[in-house]
Amino acid sequence: NAGVTQTPKFQVLKTGQSMTLQCAQDMNHEYMSWYRQDPGMGLRLIHYSVGAGITDQGEVPNGYNVSRSTTEDFPLRLLSAAPSQTSVYFCASSYRRGGAYEQYFGPGTRLTVT
Amino acid sequence: GQQVMQIPQYQHVQEGEDFTTYCNSSTTLSNIQWYKQRPGGHPVFLIQLVKSGEVKKQKRLTFQFGEAKKNSSLHITATQTTDVGTYFCAGRGTSGSARQLTFGSGTQLTVLP
Numbered sequence: 001n002a003g004v005t006q007t008p009k010f011q012v013l014k015t016g017q018s019m020t021l022q023c024a025q026d027m028n029h030e031y032m033s034w035y036r037q038d039p040g041m042g043l044r045l046i047h048y049s050v051g052a053g054i055t056d057q058g059e060v061p062n063g064y065n066v067s068r069s070t071t072e073d074f075p076l077r078l079l080s081a082a083p084s085q086t087s088v089y090f091c092a093s094s095y096r097r098g099g100a101y102e103q104y105f106g107p108g109t110r111l112t113v114t
Numbered sequence: 115g116q117q118v119m120q121i122p123q124y125q126h127v128q129e130g131e132d133f134t135t136y137c138n139s140s141t142t143l144s145n146i147q148w149y150k151q152r153p154g155g156h157p158v159f160l161i162q163l164v165k166s167g168e169v170k171k172q173k174r175l176t177f178q179f180g181e182a183k184k185n186s187s188l189h190i191t192a193t194q195t196t197d198v199g200t201y202f203c204a205g206r207g208t209s210g211s212a213r214q215l216t217f218g219s220g221t222q223l224t225v226l227p
Contacts, residue, residue, distance in 0.1 A: 035217075040123065042202055042217035043157065058214060059115070090156055100147070100162035101206075103215075108156055 001026050004106035006091050012112045013081040021076040021109050023091030031094045031101065032074040033058070034066065036087040037108075043090065049074055081113045116141050118205045120218030128226050133190040135221035137203035144208045146179055146186045147215065152199040160188075193225045 007022045025032065030051045035043040045058030049068040063085060065077040074093075078085060088110050094103040117140040127133050137146065145164045149157040161170055163179035163186060170177045176189045186205075190197055200220040207216070 040219055042120075042219040043204075044217070045214055048214065059216070092157075100145075100164075102159045102162070103147075103149075103157075104159070105156040 003027065004091055004093050004104050006089075006106035006109050008109060009107065010110045012114065013078070014114055015081060015083060017081050019078050019081070021078070021089055021091075021111075023074045023076065023106060024072050025074075025091075025093040025104070025106075026072065027093060027095070027104065028071060029093035029095045029104070030071065032068065033092045033094075033103070034064070034074070034076045035090045035092065036060065036085075037090060038087050046076065046089075078111075083113050085111065086113045087111060116205070116207050116216045118203060118216045118218040120203055120221055122221055123219065124222050124224070126224045126226060127193050129195060130192050133193050133197070133223055135188050135201050135203075135223075137186045137205070137218050139184045139205045139216075141184070141207055143183050143205040145206050146183075147204045147206075148177060148186075148188055149202045149204065150199050151202065151220070155199075157202060190223075193223070195225050195227055198223060198225050 004025045033048040034046040037043050044060045047066040049055045088108050090108045091106040092103045094101045119138045147162045148160040151157045167181045168179040174191045178187045200222045202220045203218045204215040
């Protein structure tokens with residue numbers, strides 16, 4: 001199993017550009033999430049999905065869209081990039097094992113918006 | 115909304131010394147998870163605590179969940195250079211949107227050889 005994969009690894013955007021960060025998992029996990037990580041602030045939840053066709057907002061959803069058409073894929077779209085969206089983005093998938101929702105994180109995408 | 119505070123933000127220890135990081139939630143949690151992130155890497159799940167007063171051990175790591183289910187700690191005995199990284203707690207609330215995981219800001223551990 002490849003686990004959780006994310007592309008691209010690095011990306012530089014100009015203010016106002018749009019792009020999609022890709023996330024895929026091959027573990028048949030129902031639950032997927034997107035986080036952003038900024039220095040000194042831990043990970044903040046952007047959007048999450050509890051299954052194909054179902055998505056919901058997290059703590060910091062503004063400026064981002066998601067969709068979940070399949071169990072495997074959960075892309076994150078930046079509608080109009082802003083410098084405040086410079087961050088490291090992590091996708092995660094999880095399932096319930098022994099009562100714990102163990103999250104598996106992808107390697108991350110480092111995004112810079114100039 | 116739900117807040118999870120984690121202290122200290124940074125900790126430098128000599129190899130062989132012990133290390134502890136603490137998490138405090140503004141609300142009662144249904145469970146708390148701990149993750150480790152190596153420099154340049156991604157968070158890796160360590161453990162989940164669910165019960166009030168629960169204590170779990172993984173080799174040199176001891177995890178505790180407070181009686182009121184609002185605080186937690188991770189203690190590492192006799193640190194090694196392989197313990198270097200940032201340790202995050204993540205609490206899950208009991209209702210509504212608070213059921214999502216809220217991460218603490220992490221404790222960055224440096225182990226000096």
